[in-house]
Amino acid sequence: MGLGWVLRDENGGFLAAKNVLLAGTYLVKEAEALCVREALSWLKVTGLGRVDVEMDSQLVCNAIHSVSFGSAFGYLVDDVKDLVSEIEDVKFYFVKRSANRAAHCVSREAFSETGCGEWLDSPPSFLVNILHSDIMN
Template sequence: MAVQGVLKEGCRRVVGNGVDTIIGLDPWLPDDDNLYVETELHQFVFGAQLASEFLPTRDALAAKRVSCSLDCHMCRFAAESALHLFVNCAEARRVWNLVGVPQLNNYAGDNISDWNESVWKGSVHNSALVVQRALDFLEGWRGANQEHRVNGANQEHRVHWKKPRLGRLKLNTDVSGRQEDGQMGLGWVLRGDDNGGFLAAKNVLVAGTYLVKEAEALCVREALSWLKATGLGRVEVEMDSQLVCNAIRSVSFSSAFGYLVDDVKDLASEIEGVEFYFVKRSVNRAAHSVSREAFSVSGCGEWLDSPPSFLVNFLHSDLMN
């Protein structure tokens, strides 16, 4: 009976549903001035626990009976675990200090390729290089995922296809996928001669399944590679992936997607007057029909001057609109 007053004052209380509740983000304390639990360690521990489920730390590899040294690949002085990497490692602390983060509440360590180099080949860890690569990746990721409003023309949200500007060509690209077959169809349509007339179309079948953004970037890369071989230029490239379009206009960053985007940029620099535009799917129906045709009985093909029969209605509809 003596503890009733303490319980009523809030010693025990329900916070959230118990599933999505987070200690550092939900109001736990019965204090109007500060409802939140504050500690310098809880976020680090949480991050380490989360990382231990996914990162190939040496203790995790050893637990799976992979033969490798247990020494930390960064400091070389202690056994490597997620908790060590986030909290205790002297090299990790140096990384956080270099980026001006006094507490280890955000992990910005090596990418997986660097990690593998250290684990399997014994490469020397470089804190400054880790920081630079992490910041470069973050800048690239932010650039690829934010809206660009510098050029209003590049942010058109048209619902109908529009002819290219005078003296230019228009190249629409799109992807179709069939996961059950483990294949993707890439397709593109080139139109121009100031009236939006058909010039060429092509599709290819690619083995494997990719993330949508990677597949879209791959399609743009292949379309530009094809265009370069024709010797044509002054082209407006349209795609229905805003993320890919934004990434092409952003700084480079290291990832499978980033490398594909870099290929697109390199090819564009070798072709005269390439411009990239994001459009709605309704604008891109012709290219989508070409990519989908890659799965048909007739298979892949390249059409010059005269469009294939399956494409005629789409081209006519675009011109009418």
Template sequence: MTNTRSPNNESACHLFACCREAKKAYSMVGLPNLPVMGNNVQDWFFDCLNALHNELIAKFVIICWGIWCSRNECVWQGASFDLSLMLRHSLLFLENWSAANTSPIVNQGPRSVVRWEKPQRGRLKMNTDAAINQTKGITGFGWLLRDHDGHFLGAKNLRGQGIYGPKEAEAIGMREALSWLKDTCLGEVDVETDSQLVFKAISGHDFTSAFGLIICDIKELASQINDVDFCFAKRSANRAAHTVAREAVYESDCGEWFDTPPIFLRDCILDDLMN
């Protein structure tokens, strides 16, 4: 894939079928080697559709779309091709489209109330969460770290422009929290989330989707930190992290705090300790 403003420098067959980066993209989402016969890209495209089954057809089509969009950005905007970014955007679009065209399953069962619990002696606990403001088009990410006595050690929040799906937002928040934790050089940490989808994904096998790529980042970061355990907690046990994330959405400034918690968080931490 070339970074040129002349559309004639690259044939459609090379762009989709022969380009090294395109082949790498197909492989990274689990597609088999796609045969290239002749120079007719239309014949190649429909041969690939006939050779693939349902799930892989959707991934194949969306990656072709992503390649085409990236190629246009290279040609007309002078942008550099970023394979990882193209995969994330394309697979996230596919996930959102699939979710919009699938009837959700609503669980009407009661939700048990669970309070925040201190980690075992000698360990730390980091709670992470995300908050989404649909009206402003903003997503907030927040986390805080406490010791085995429940004492506050640190917290941080970030603001991201744009709306993410709930599981992607939760996963991005955890990834950012782990990156921050790695920089502190601390270890022996229980990382707690109220997203069951994120927790199960971390405990399961890698899979090729935008969400799956974020989960891979989480696993990689965790492997670089001494003794990280992941835990699932009910939302009622994760109120402090949600408070930090929500502050990033509704207040003008984000922040980072060590040793002394910010004013907006103090009552929540005290409530966790008392219960």
């Protein structure tokens, strides 16, 4: 399973991106929660805060805003909530999948020849057109 995320500034400009390839089979909601957890873990290491997390899984977004519940998915959401408590000012928003194309592109790239990576300051070539298109819309 490929996970990916993109960090942008308040104007939509590229700051960083990362993707990870994980072994295993997961339900979609679990994969989405895992991705948020991994992205927040990475963000915590960078020392950055004051971020808006946009995701195209309304189920995961709602779960993060709700009370805890006992299940594999619930425990993943609890991990996300624990990480949020360690990072300054994190907010979660649901967005349409079309608004999340860059993150999906980065996650798919985990399966390509170039594989997994982390890009800081300059976007990878496979992402440039999508980022440009997003800013223009």
